[in-house]
Amino acid sequence: MTILLALLVAILYATGVYLMLRRSIVKLIIGLVLIGHAANILIFSAAGVVRGRPPLVPEGMSGLERPYADPLPLALILTAIVISFAIVAFTAVLVRRAWQEIGTDDLDRMNTTDR
Amino acid sequence: MLSLRRADPGMGYHAARGGSLVPMLLVLLATLFVTALAAPAVVRFARPAAAPILAIVPALATFWLISVAPGVLRGEPIGLVRSWVSGLEIEFALHLDGLALLFALLICGIGTLIVLYAGAYLGTHPQFGRFMAALLGFMASMLGLVLADDAIALFIFWELTSITSYLLIGFDHERADARKAALQALLVTGLGGLALLAGLLLLADAAGTLRLSDMAAARPDLPLDPRAAAIVLLILAGAFTKSAMAPFHFWLPGAMEAPAPVSAYLHSSTMVKAGVYLVARLDPALCDIASWSRLLVAFGAATALIGAFTASRQRYFKRLLAYSTVSSLGIMVLLVGLGAPQAAAVYILAHALFKGALFMIAGVAEKRTGRKDVEALGDLRRAMPWTAAIAPAAALSMAGVPLFLGFAGKELLLKAALSAGWAAPFVVPCVFAAGASGVLVALLVAWRPFHAAPEAGALPVAAREGTPLLLAGPLLLAGLGMLAGLFPFLGARAITDAAALAIAGPRGTGLVRIDVPALAAPGAALALSLASLVAGVLLYRARARWRAIAALGGVIDAASPQRGYTAALDGILRAARFQTRLLQNGRLRIYLFVCLLSTIGLVLLAAARTGTLPGVPADDVAISAPDLVFLIIAAVAAIVATRLRGRLSTIAMLGGVGFAVAMLFLTFGAPDVAMTQFAVETLTVIIFVLIFHHLPRFAVFSGPWVRLRDGLLASAFGVLMGGLVLLVRRDAVFPPISDAFAARAAPEAHGRNVVNVILVDFRALDTLGEILVLAISGIGVYTLLRLFIRKEREA
Numbered sequence: 001m002t003i004l005l006a007l008l009v010a011i012l013y014a015t016g017v018y019l020m021l022r023r024s025i026v027k028l029i030i031g032l033v034l035i036g037h038a039a040n041i042l043i044f045s046a047a048g049v050v051r052g053r054p055p056l057v058p059e060g061m062s063g064l065e066r067p068y069a070d071p072l073p074l075a076l077i078l079t080a081i082v083i084s085f086a087i088v089a090f091t092a093v094l095v096r097r098a099w100q101e102i103g104t105d106d107l108d109r110m111n112t113t114d115r
Numbered sequence: 116m117l118s119l120r121r122a123d124p125g126m127g128y129h130a131a132r133g134g135s136l137v138p139m140l141l142v143l144l145a146t147l148f149v150t151a152l153a154a155p156a157v158v159r160f161a162r163p164a165a166a167p168i169l170a171i172v173p174a175l176a177t178f179w180l181i182s183v184a185p186g187v188l189r190g191e192p193i194g195l196v197r198s199w200v201s202g203l204e205i206e207f208a209l210h211l212d213g214l215a216l217l218f219a220l221l222i223c224g225i226g227t228l229i230v231l232y233a234g235a236y237l238g239t240h241p242q243f244g245r246f247m248a249a250l251l252g253f254m255a256s257m258l259g260l261v262l263a264d265d266a267i268a269l270f271i272f273w274e275l276t277s278i279t280s281y282l283l284i285g286f287d288h289e290r291a292d293a294r295k296a297a298l299q300a301l302l303v304t305g306l307g308g309l310a311l312l313a314g315l316l317l318l319a320d321a322a323g324t325l326r327l328s329d330m331a332a333a334r335p336d337l338p339l340d341p342r343a344a345a346i347v348l349l350i351l352a353g354a355f356t357k358s359a360m361a362p363f364h365f366w367l368p369g370a371m372e373a374p375a376p377v378s379a380y381l382h383s384s385t386m387v388k389a390g391v392y393l394v395a396r397l398d399p400a401l402c403d404i405a406s407w408s409r410l411l412v413a414f415g416a417a418t419a420l421i422g423a424f425t426a427s428r429q430r431y432f433k434r435l436l437a438y439s440t441v442s443s444l445g446i447m448v449l450l451v452g453l454g455a456p457q458a459a460a461v462y463i464l465a466h467a468l469f470k471g472a473l474f475m476i477a478g479v480a481e482k483r484t485g486r487k488d489v490e491a492l493g494d495l496r497r498a499m500p501w502t503a504a505i506a507p508a509a510a511l512s513m514a515g516v517p518l519f520l521g522f523a524g525k526e527l528l529l530k531a532a533l534s535a536g537w538a539a540p541f542v543v544p545c546v547f548a549a550g551a552s553g554v555l556v557a558l559l560v561a562w563r564p565f566h567a568a569p570e571a572g573a574l575p576v577a578a579r580e581g582t583p584l585l586l587a588g589p590l591l592l593a594g595l596g597m598l599a600g601l602f603p604f605l606g607a608r609a610i611t612d613a614a615a616l617a618i619a620g621p622r623g624t625g626l627v628r629i630d631v632p633a634l635a636a637p638g639a640a641l642a643l644s645l646a647s648l649v650a651g652v653l654l655y656r657a658r659a660r661w662r663a664i665a666a667l668g669g670v671i672d673a674a675s676p677q678r679g680y681t682a683a684l685d686g687i688l689r690a691a692r693f694q695t696r697l698l699q700n701g702r703l704r705i706y707l708f709v710c711l712l713s714t715i716g717l718v719l720l721a722a723a724r725t726g727t728l729p730g731v732p733a734d735d736v737a738i739s740a741p742d743l744v745f746l747i748i749a750a751v752a753a754i755v756a757t758r759l760r761g762r763l764s765t766i767a768m769l770g771g772v773g774f775a776v777a778m779l780f781l782t783f784g785a786p787d788v789a790m791t792q793f794a795v796e797t798l799t800v801i802i803f804v805l806i807f808h809h810l811p812r813f814a815v816f817s818g819p820w821v822r823l824r825d826g827l828l829a830s831a832f833g834v835l836m837g838g839l840v841l842l843v844r845r846d847a848v849f850p851p852i853s854d855a856f857a858a859r860a861a862p863e864a865h866g867r868n869v870v871n872v873i874l875v876d877f878r879a880l881d882t883l884g885e886i887l888v889l890a891i892s893g894i895g896v897y898t899l900l901r902l903f904i905r906k907e908r909e910a
Contacts, residue, residue, distance in 0.1 A: 001736040005779075006840040008746055012772070014833025015753040017711060021704045021825040023816035026762075026807065028703070033769055033799070034753055037776050042836060044780070046843040047851070051736050054784040055853075055869035057861045064857040064869070069784030071860075071869035072853045077780075077788050078874060079885050085795045086892035089802055093899045096806045100903055106816055107703055 005045040012038035025098070025105045029091050036084035040077045047073040139183075140195045140209040140262060143176055147255035154251055155244030162243075166234020166584075169247055170227050173254060177223040180216065184606070187216050188613045192328075194264065210264030210328050213613025217460060218261040218392055220610065221467045225384045226254045228588035232475055233376035235584035236482065246286055250376070253279035257385050261392055266315040266325045273311065273353070273389065277304045280386050284373040296369040299680065303356050303366045311353025311393075317346045322400065331399035331620045338404045347407045350397060351414075358390025360448060361418040364441045365677040371433040375478025378433060379588075383440060383470035388463065391447040395459060398451050399620020411452025412538050416545040418445025423545075423552030427654065428665045431487045432477035432560060439513075439556040440470060442549045446528060449542065453535050456618035458527035460611035465512060465524040465596060472509035472592035473560055476502060479581040479589075480564055486576060489559050493569025498578035501586050503565035508593035510561030512600065514554040514651065515644055520600040520607065522644070525550060529640040547647050554651020555658070562655075708825075711832050718835055729841035742782060749775035762807040770800045787870050 012034050019031030047070040055071035057064055099105055150172045158165040183193060192212035199207040211219065233250060237243055256275035263269040278301070285297030319325045321340045322333040337343060354360075359367040367387065371378055381387070394411060401407045422442030429435045443466050450459035479502055486492055496503035512521035532546045533539060569576075599607035654661055722728070752771035759765045773796035781789035817825075856877060857869050866872035874882050 001738050001742065002732050002841065002844050003735075004738060004742070004746055006837040008750055009840050010833035010837030011750045012753055012833075013836040014829040015757050016829075017707075017832050018757055018825055018829035020707055021829065023704065024813050026810060026813060030756060030765060030769060034756070034772065037749075037772055038836065041776065041779070042840055044783070044785070045840050048732070048844060049736050049783040051739075051782065052784055054786050055857060057857070057867040057869065059867070062858075062861050068857065070851055070853045071856055071873055072851070074785045074788050074870045075873040075878065077785075078791055078870065079881065081788070081791050081795050082885055083888050085799060086889045088799060090892040090895045090899075092802055092806045093896045096809060097899050097903055099810055105810060105813075108816075 001049060002045055005041060005049065009038050009042050009045065012041065023107050025095050025107050025110070028107070029088060029095060032091065033084070033088055036080070036088075040080055043073045043077055043080075138195065139179065140193060140211060141197070143179065144209075144255060144259050144262065146172060147176065147251060147258060151248050151251035151255055154247035158244035158247055163238070165243070165247070166230055166238060169251065170230040170234075172251075173223045173227040173230060176258075177220065177227055180220050180223060181606075183211070184216060184220075184610070187211055187213060188609050190613075190616070194328075199265075199268075205267050205325060206265060207268055208264035208326055209262045209268075211262060212328070212617045213610070213615070214392070214395060214460075214617035215261045217464065217610050217614035218388070219258055221384050221388075221464070222254060222257050222261065225380065225467065225471050225588075225592070228471075228475075228591060229376050229380040231584050232379070232478075232588045233374075235582050236376055236478060237374055242286075246283075246374075249279050249282040249286070250380070253283060253381065253386070257389065260389055264327050266319050266327060269327065269393075270308070270312050270315055273357075273393075274305070274308050276386055276389060277301060277308055277357075280304075280370075280377075280381050283377045283381060284370045286374060286377070287372070290372070293372040296366075296372040300366045300370045302684075303363055303680070307353045307356025307363070310349045310356075314346050314349025314351075314353060317342050317349065318397075318400070321346065327396060327400075330397070333400075335403075337400070343404045344406060347401060347404055347410065350393070350401070351407075351410055354390035354393045354448075355414060356390070357393070358387050358444045358448065359418075359441050360390070360414050360445060361421045361441075362676040364418060364422065365675060365680065367441055368434055368437040371437050375433075375474065375481065378436075379471050379474030379478060382437065383474050384467035387440065387444055388447070388467070391444060391451070391459075391463065394448055394451050395456075395618045398456075398618055402454065408452045408454070411448050412535070412542065415445045415447070415449025415452055416538075416542050418442070419449060419549040420445075420545040423549040424665065424668060426556050427552045428662055428668070430490050430559075430662075432481055432489060433474075433487070435489065435556045435560055436470065436474055436477060439553055442552060443470070446546065446549055449546075450528060450531055451618065453531045453538070453542070455527065455531035456615035457611065458524070458531045459618060460614035461520070461527055462524040463614075464599070464607060464611055465520040468592045468596040468599070469509045469512040469521055472505070472589040472596070473513065473557075475585070475589045475592075476506045476509065477560060479585050483581055484564075484576045484578045489563045490570060491573055492564035492576060493567050493573065495565045495576075495578055499565070499580045502581055502589075505586060505589050505593055506561035506565055508597055509589060510557035512593070512596040513557040514648060515550060516648065518597070518600050520596045523600060525644050525647075526640055529643050533639055533643075543643075547643060547650075550644070550647030551650035551654060554648055555654045558651065558655040559658075704825075708828065711828060715828075715831055715835055727842065729838040730845050731841065732844040736783075742779070745775045745778045745782070748772075749779070760813045762810060762812065763804065765813075766800055766803045766807060769803070770796060773799065785870075787868065 016031045016034035016038055019027045019034065022028065022031070050067045050069045053068045055064060055068050055074070095105070098110065102110060104110065150169060154165075154169055157169055161168055187193065192210055192215075194211070195209040197207045199205050230247070230250065233246065237246060240246065253276060256272050256279055259272035260269060260276060263272055281297050281301040284300050285293050287293040288297075318330065321337060321342050322330045324330060324333050334340070340346075356363045367382060370382060373381070398407075419442050422438050422440070422445055426435055426438030426442060429438060443462075447459055447463055447466070450456075450462060480492070480495065480499070481487055483499060483502075484492060484495070512519035515521045515525035528546060529543075529550075532542045535542045595607075749772050752768040752775065756765050756768035756772070759768065773792065777789045777792035777796060780786075780792060853869075856873055860866055860869045860872040864872045864876040866876065
């Protein structure tokens with residue numbers, strides 16, 4: 001299974017990077033979202049996957065029995081999902097504003113201040 | 116690092132009049148700096164009388180200096196030591212000896228006249244306050260420079276004079292020429308300043324003291340030190356750039372872009388003499404190093420000659436005076452190098468008096484006639500009788516006519532040149548040429564416009580006499596030059612003698628004072644002096660022909676260091692522009708491309724060097740059919756998303772990836788993550804639909820080759836990251852810390868969901884940070900949306 005997850009990580013990174021290399025700023029955002037997914041799965045599968053055993057301590061017990069899904073990367077991914085949502089929401093609104101002001105979604109025509 | 120012995124504070128000083136005098140040096144400096152800061156306010160509130168009010172401070176400083184002069188001249192210098200940077204054993208030391216007194220009197224005395232002159236010259240300028248601040252700031256820095264007895268303090272004041280003079284030269288900052296000249300002066304003197312700092316630190320290290328007045332006696336064997344050559348070269352680089360020695364002389368004529376008061380002050384009597392002062396101050400410590408004296412003589416004489424030749428070809432007031440100043444600076448350096456301190460001191464004083472006066476007169480003539488070309492003017496004595504009367508008084512001193520101080524300077528100079536030994540055959544012609552050129556310049560500046568008939572066909576000039584305040588300075592300076600020449604027993608002789616003793620340093624005990632009467636005794640020196648006078652007059656009479664001949668010297672211009680400076684500056688700017696265009700091209704995808712390519716390359720390099728290859732982990736989970744479905748959905752949706760051009764279909768694909776990934780989380784024991792992902796994914800899709808709805812269809816901006824290139828890079832990066840997953844799985848080095856979290860969640864944090872416990876308890880601060888990010892993003896989104904709703908309403 002790990003090898004398939006690794007393949008998915010590869011595809012998500014490749015598509016995400018490809019989209020970020022485009023000139024359209026909307027595609028850049030979509031690439032950002034895809035790379036976010038890719039990073040989450042990278043962390044997820046790097047810790048080793050376990051089928052159907054969430055890290056929930058059963059009633060009446062004080063600890064977990066192996067094997068169980070590693071809770072630390074899951075906590076990290078939870079944080080990452082929320083933060084990437086915040087970033088994507090902000091960027092999307094920013095792009096909308098930029099389109100309204102500049103009338104283009106071509107990054108090459110938005111970079112006058114960078115020169 | 117410097118290893119300095121801590122000198123006994125106040126060692127070697129005799130407080131001339133008890134302890135009360137000692138802090139006066141500090142008070143003097145501080146008052147001048149404060150006056151500079153207060154100048155804009157004074158100008159604002161007392162505009163018509165501002166200059167006379169401000170002139171009170173340097174005038175008082177001058178009187179104080181005169182009042183302490185007798186003690187200093189008796190050989191009782193005033194000193195002051197304050198602890199400064201105690202960790203580095205640096206002390207702030209001031210020292211007023213004969214040499215410092217000569218310069219301090221010039222700085223404060225001429226400074227007073229310049230402040231008055233500037234008030235009359237520029238008083239109505241809207242930025243006169245700024246001008247006075249820079250001028251007084253310069254005066255204070257210059258005074259600090261000549262009073263400093265500590266190498267570090269000397270360097271700081273040295274740099275302060277560079278900066279304030281930058282502000283003064285570029286005062287008229289709306290003109291490109293003035294800005295360029297100011298920058299050039301700053302760069303040349305600033306670079307020299309850096310060399311000077313290095314040289315001073317090396318010298319202080321070699322001598323074992325930062326105290327300038329201790330350096331001469333500190334190391335009798337300094338010439339044997341392996342650093343001696345470096346010390347000499349670095350210090351001379353600083354002194355020669357500041358004093359416009361060839362080949363660094365090119366910035367001085369450019370600096371004439373400054374208003375006339377600045378030229379008269381900085382470029383005749385003070386700033387350019389800072390290099391001469393430095394050379395004179397360090398001569399006692401360094402004169403035993405053979406290269407020091409030789410370099411001083413060689414560069415001094417060469418500069419005197421080049422300055423004299425270039426000056427003789429000019430026709431504009433300020434250029435004539437600027438190049439003749441270059442020539443004179445060369446002579447001063449030459450005199451220090453020849454070991455003729457008395458001649459140097461007299462020449463410095465004489466030059467400051469006549470050149471200051473002539474610069475001020477040139478300023479008056481330029482301002483009152485609107486002409487810069489001396490040949491375009493004539494018979495100004497009718498319109499400007501006072502100016503016409505004062506100008507020759509200064510010019511006669513410059514020409515070295517008997518009875519004037521300039522004559523004494525020239526006499527001593529020629530005597531020193533004639534007794535220069537091996538260097539005499541080279542030095543004497545240079546000095547003679549400088550003398551003849553000086554006579555020519557004096558005639559052109561002070562005689563030609565005022566007393567000769569205008570050129571046939573010259574346009575009539577409307578001239579008005581200068582105001583009394585404009586003429587007071589030149590009158591006083593020219594008068595002093597005459598009095599000091601006529602009555603050498605007045606103060607001037609005592610001051611120059613004291614300065615000469617200070618320049619001579621420990622050698623001074625054997626110094627023989629040469630008496631120079633107003634009318635010299637016959638001898639070779641007198642003959643040469645008179646011959647150069649005649650040569651100058653002849654040059655003046657035949658100047659049209661001389662300019663035609665001298666124009667052949669235009670080859671010098673072609674090889675001039677000015678060109679080197681321009682080429683170097685252009686080269687630096689071109690290189691900067693090139694690398695900015697290359698590195699900061701404003702294209703995100705190129706930044707990304709470079710970063711990713713470097714990452715891939717570095718990782719591959721590391722893998723190749725360690726021979727690491729990813730493999731399949733041993734303890735893997737078996738694949739089930741539903742997993743496969745979600746994996747394929749996510750992969751296909753992601754790939755399709757790169758190809759689509761419609762907005763909604765792309766968003767649908769994005770949603771597909773998100774939900775499939777969430778299902779994978781759910782399958783592999785992460786229900787919390789899956790729930791969050793579902794919620795966030797739904798929100799993301801809604802936001803995208805709402806926002807992208809307003810955007811156009813995606814355009815394809817890049818050609819097929821670019822897309823192929825990007826595709827290859829993206830694939831390579833994907834493979835790299837996929838490989839990373841496998842690598843990490845196989846080579847887990849450390850045992851996971853999650854066991855501890857799992858074991859402590861229920862008993863210690865009273866939570867059964869370990870992920871939740873980590874988020875809200877074990878790593879609660881991280882979660883707080885996350886909430887903060889979310890809140891900031893929310894505020895950002897809200898603000899942007901409100902902005903554009905308001906805009907739409909207005910539209």
